[in-house]
Amino acid sequence: MKNVLLPASLLALVSTTAFADSTTQTDAPAKPSIATATRAEAKLPIAIGVNLPLRWKDGESIGGSLYVGLTKRLALRGNVASYEYVGGMFTAAGAVASLLNGGDSEAYHGGRITDVGVGLVLYSNKMWDGFTVEAGLLRRATNISTSDDYADEAYVATDSTTYAARALVGYSWLVGEHFFVAFALGMSGGHESGTQTARMESHSQSPLTTRSVSRWEASPEGYVRIGGAFNFGGGEMRRYSR
Numbered sequence: 001m002k003n004v005l006l007p008a009s010l011l012a013l014v015s016t017t018a019f020a021d022s023t024t025q026t027d028a029p030a031k032p033s034i035a036t037a038t039r040a041e042a043k044l045p046i047a048i049g050v051n052l053p054l055r056w057k058d059g060e061s062i063g064g065s066l067y068v069g070l071t072k073r074l075a076l077r078g079n080v081a082s083y084e085y086v087g088g089m090f091t092a093a094g095a096v097a098s099l100l101n102g103g104d105s106e107a108y109h110g111g112r113i114t115d116v117g118v119g120l121v122l123y124s125n126k127m128w129d130g131f132t133v134e135a136g137l138l139r140r141a142t143n144i145s146t147s148d149d150y151a152d153e154a155y156v157a158t159d160s161t162t163y164a165a166r167a168l169v170g171y172s173w174l175v176g177e178h179f180f181v182a183f184a185l186g187m188s189g190g191h192e193s194g195t196q197t198a199r200m201e202s203h204s205q206s207p208l209t210t211r212s213v214s215r216w217e218a219s220p221e222g223y224v225r226i227g228g229a230f231n232f233g234g235g236e237m238r239r240y241s242r
Helices: 003-029 053-059 092-100
Strands: 035-050 063-069 072-086 108-123 130-147 156-173 179-199 208-241
Touching: 035 179, 053 063, 063 208, 108 156, 130 179, 156 208
Parallel strands: none
Antiparallel strands: 035 063, 035 208, 063 072, 072 108, 108 130, 130 156, 156 179, 179 208
């Protein structure tokens, strides 16, 4: 009888120990791995702005900018603008000529100027808000003409392309979370090349002369933009270590 009870007691002891071990392993929380993948939400700040709609009438001036946030205060701005040529009143020579003519000019100006540019904009406060400093590059296509019977050349038409660097300072107001108003002023400087056609007399029978244009020039720059700012969400995998 003792020979039968001893093996039975040993078997019961082994079974109880195995059940306790399995219960302990099941109830114990899983230890985190050394490297665990987590999904963090990544948001891309985007803004779209246009010039004042009052200037869209008859295509007088049409411009738009697309902004993409790069850091908390730095954005990339792409810009396209097309506007009518209204003369050289913004240049020093144009200002002097206007004063000599008593502020009135008999010249007729026509044609358009189209700008395409890209630049980096730094905001002093936060994205879309605060003082701004911008530096970038500009391509300007000029297709304009001027007629003035009192000038040495009564008719001058210019078809040229300018590649320039541009720098501006300004301010941007963020109203609420999604609306902004921005303006900036500055200068650009670069090289202009193309052709220029001139006529000494205004009547059509006067002979035309064509000459090449290759010159360095500086020009004042400026813009006003109103628009909306948004955040486009996405996801990216990031890893951390304990």
